[in-house]
Amino acid sequence: MKPFLISVGDFGIFSGGVFKRIAVRKTFSGELLRQMYRVGVNSLSVVDLCAFFIGLVLVLQTSSLLARFGAEGQVATIVGAAFVREIGPVFAAIMFAGRVGTGVAAEISSMVVTEQVDAYRAFGIDPISKLALPRVFATALMLPALTAISCLVGISGGFLLAYAESGVPAPVYIAKCLDALTPIDIVASLTKGAVFGLLIGLISTYCGFNTARTTEGVGESTTRSMVSSVLIVLVADLILTKFFMLLS
Amino acid sequence: MNDPNILVEVKGLRKSFGPLTVMDDLDFSLFKGENVAILGQSGSGKSVLLKVIIGLLEPDEGEVSLWGRRISELDDGELNKVRRKMGMVFQSGALFDSMTVFENLAFPLVEHGFDDEDALREVVKKRLEWVSLPGVEDKYPSELSGGMRKRVALARTLAADPELILYDEPTTGLDPLNSRKISSMIHEIDKRVKSTSIVVTHDLDCARKVAGRWCYLSGGKILADGTPDELFESPHEEVRSFLRGVAPSTENQGRDSRDVPGKTTSRGAE
Numbered sequence: 001m002k003p004f005l006i007s008v009g010d011f012g013i014f015s016g017g018v019f020k021r022i023a024v025r026k027t028f029s030g031e032l033l034r035q036m037y038r039v040g041v042n043s044l045s046v047v048d049l050c051a052f053f054i055g056l057v058l059v060l061q062t063s064s065l066l067a068r069f070g071a072e073g074q075v076a077t078i079v080g081a082a083f084v085r086e087i088g089p090v091f092a093a094i095m096f097a098g099r100v101g102t103g104v105a106a107e108i109s110s111m112v113v114t115e116q117v118d119a120y121r122a123f124g125i126d127p128i129s130k131l132a133l134p135r136v137f138a139t140a141l142m143l144p145a146l147t148a149i150s151c152l153v154g155i156s157g158g159f160l161l162a163y164a165e166s167g168v169p170a171p172v173y174i175a176k177c178l179d180a181l182t183p184i185d186i187v188a189s190l191t192k193g194a195v196f197g198l199l200i201g202l203i204s205t206y207c208g209f210n211t212a213r214t215t216e217g218v219g220e221s222t223t224r225s226m227v228s229s230v231l232i233v234l235v236a237d238l239i240l241t242k243f244f245m246l247l248s
Numbered sequence: 249m250n251d252p253n254i255l256v257e258v259k260g261l262r263k264s265f266g267p268l269t270v271m272d273d274l275d276f277s278l279f280k281g282e283n284v285a286i287l288g289q290s291g292s293g294k295s296v297l298l299k300v301i302i303g304l305l306e307p308d309e310g311e312v313s314l315w316g317r318r319i320s321e322l323d324d325g326e327l328n329k330v331r332r333k334m335g336m337v338f339q340s341g342a343l344f345d346s347m348t349v350f351e352n353l354a355f356p357l358v359e360h361g362f363d364d365e366d367a368l369r370e371v372v373k374k375r376l377e378w379v380s381l382p383g384v385e386d387k388y389p390s391e392l393s394g395g396m397r398k399r400v401a402l403a404r405t406l407a408a409d410p411e412l413i414l415y416d417e418p419t420t421g422l423d424p425l426n427s428r429k430i431s432s433m434i435h436e437i438d439k440r441v442k443s444t445s446i447v448v449t450h451d452l453d454c455a456r457k458v459a460g461r462w463c464y465l466s467g468g469k470i471l472a473d474g475t476p477d478e479l480f481e482s483p484h485e486e487v488r489s490f491l492r493g494v495a496p497s498t499e500n501q502g503r504d505s506r507d508v509p510g511k512t513t514s515r516g517a518e
Contacts, residue, residue, distance in 0.1 A: 124328035
């Protein structure tokens with residue numbers, strides 16, 4: 001229990017340090033744009049591909065189930081609500097933790113092992129504001145965008161199958177989708193994306209900086225980053241879902 | 249009142265890693281213009297001493313002062329300002345592997361506000377010429393040999409014109425020819441920029457070439473401190489054995505009857 005609490009405390013101090021540096025750092029727009037491209041644009045294809053196939057499977061599963069009750073027409077309602085409220089933000093976050101979070105943790109921990117982070121400090125350059133800050137911002141800004149795109153792709157994938165299997169016309173599918181959603185659902189989905197992105201950025205940079213100075217340490221940091229990110233994302237999802245339910 | 253000629257002052261330094269005590273009440277000072285070699289067996293804490301001096305490791309006890317300012321009393325911003333007057337050449341080179349050689353050399357300068365691109369190119373070109381590596385600006389560290397990487401690391405440290413340079417095992421892992429080349433370069437650079445330096449090494453040829461004062465580290469303390477000749481005649485058997493490359497008798501190692509911590513001889517003149 002004690003090491004867990006120490007880790008939580010260390011993580012809190014590290015996160016506070018990252019936010020404190022926002023005021024100190026003069027500008028990091030160039031590096032921020034580079035990181036946004038790296039973490040966002042480069043993740044687009046893998047996140048979209050997964051969302052597309054989840055959309056297909058979701059329609060397959062729900063349409064057969066709904067057919068038993070004669071409610072096949074409601075398939076778009078379920079796909080829309082499920083994607084925007086849960087599957088979009090959570091699945092994009094999990095893919096993001098696997099693709100981007102582990103990459104960030106491995107990159108920074110390798111820099112620790114090869115003394116590159118020490119070199120930053122020796123030159124009087126703060127590695128947290130130079131390495132962590134742009135990455136945390138980039139993940140927090142890009143995951144909501146990826147969430148929105150993955151929802152659109154997933155719902156579109158669902159439509160293709162619904163059309164092919166049952167001939168559901170596009171206007172009906174879109175109308176049913178929109179029927180299930182409120183503005184709060186859209187806000188909740190994007191907020192979840194931003195919060196999950198922020199958490200994944202903080203966890204992966206924290207794991208990167210806090211690594212044992214061995215090659216094994218790099219592997220452990222990367223694994224720790226993935227496992228912690230997924231767990232924290234699921235806990236945060238529960239809290240945010242409840243929060244937005246109360247709000248609506 | 250602090251002596252303005254003392255650049256580095258270490259007092260009562262203790263540093264442990266778990267049960268292993270690496271520094272034990274160590275005192276050390278470095279005067280402006282001095283070039284000191286820290287010698288000692290592997291694991292004696294030479295690199296740890298350098299990292300404590302530059303603030304990469306925190307001492308468990310004791311004080312480190314740089315230019316008369318205690319680093320424990322400095323906040324991160326102030327410490328970074330002090331560090332900008334220093335340079336460190338890491339044992340591994342610690343080049344930024346995602347950057348080209350030019351970016352490696354330019355990066356610390358740009359971060360410290362150097363924004364004239366033409367002047368920057370000129371500084372980088374000149375420093376690479378100092379280490380006999382002209383024209384490698386566009387290469388990545390992975391495209392360079394071990395010796396070239398060390399020389400780029402040296403050039404990167406020199407780019408910011410530091411007043412104090414710390415070298416951590418600058419010749420380790422190199423063949424004899426490259427070792428001699430690096431040692432000669434350090435010597436030439438010291439003459440050229442008249443810097444103050446601490447060289448951690450167990451390469452006696454390198455130490456002989458670059459430093460007029462040698463300190464021998466053992467048992468967490470500086471066991472001997474003086475000119476190379478004085479250390480060769482040290483009353484401590486361990487020091488003499490190390491310098492002559494013969495194994496000391498086990499019972500005397502690190503606890504010679506005359507092992508009094510601190511200086512045993514006069515400070516070597518540069």
